[in-house]
């Protein structure tokens with residue numbers, strides 16, 4: 136066997152890329168006209184409802200109580216109107232009633248390839264079982280992103296995070312396996328060791344949270360390493376809003392001399408929305424699920440309006456997820472994107488969480504909207520925190536933000552005034568601003584904590 140043959144074996148993808156040229160992993164579904172996509176959705180939703188009704192007691196009971204049988208759903212409108220939504224707490228309750236899996240799973244543990252769980256930051260962790268099929272499909276969603284932005288099997292990936300209980304980056308790994316590229320793991324190393332590995336092994340793709348990519352670049356500077364001179368050409372992010380926000384994307388791209396992309400994932404339902412190659416936001420993978428955007432009363436919002444993303448997965452067959460409230464705030468568009476995809480676009484990625492939404496004098500404010508506006512004031516960085524405290528009449532909101540390193544201290548007060556004016560003009564409410572010393576806010580390896588709620592919790 137020649138060296139070339141050995142290389143070919145090493146790079147053999149698990150699933151073959153179906154569109155070997157151009158920017159589509161699967162051009163057929165990624166450019167499918169809306170009418171045809173809707174026909175596909177209806178067929179898949181009907182089959183999924185039947186599957187869940189027959190195999191999962193949790194759904195059987197839920198639909199029986201709603202007076203619903205799978206054959207009652209004859210149109211997409213029927214599905215949107217009559218099928219009840221569920222929530223993470225419903226699945227947690229089912230698991231707690233009969234640990235570990237409860238009555239919300241469709242397959243016995245013999246079929247589980249992995250056991251994952253959510254972080255539990257908003258309560259009891261939700262356990263998430265994966266079959267091999269589910270894992271490969273979650274991985275393939277990442278392959279849509281990798282291929283779409285131009286990453287090919289000859290590229291090599293640097294995974295800069297600890298390998299934990301969360302599905303996200305494990306699925307990113309399976310995405311690389313689908314593509315057939317090389318993986319370099321930075322798990323178990325500290326940040327300095329990771330930087331030295333990047334210098335030595337010359338990976339072309341960095342996978343991390345956006346905040347950690349910025350932190351690594353900052354640390355590199357202190358160590359005399361210029362990350363923009365490394366071999367990294369692409370940075371790929373998930374876990375928190377980032378590359379959808381122009382100021383953050385620009386900061387990452389400058390620091391690494393690379394193009395920054397993101398994927399919007401929901402652990403329970405999949406790596407649901409690979410980033411747009413034109414950096415317009417994230418496209419919901421419409422061959423692997425169905426999504427609607429609802430207002431706080433559960434009614435659909437119009438295209439371009441902000442609402443809560445509610446999703447159904449066609450690939451999570453171990454623990455089906457049907458009309459699942461994500462609590463993620465998104466702005467969806469259904470026109471064909473500049474990148475050629477017909478899949479619905481979440482403009483700017485995830486804009487925030489319904490739980491983080493603050494209402495000041497009847498105006499809804501979410502953290503990502505504030506992060507968006509930081510770039511309107513020259514000299515501000517994207518390291519910020521948002522604090523909410525009870526005020527005399529309304530909630531009082533304060534943004535703490537760092538300037539870019541090297542900004543003279545006498546600029547701090549004028550920058551505070553400028554940002555306050557921008558926030559007032561664009562959001563319509565008064566928000567306090569404090570410019571704090573560079574590097575004074577904490578940095579995070581996984582999800583960054585931006586939002587601090589000091590209001591007493593209602594009983």
Ligand SMILES: [Zn+2]
Pocket residue numbers: 411412413415418472473474475476480
């Ligand atoms: Zn696009």
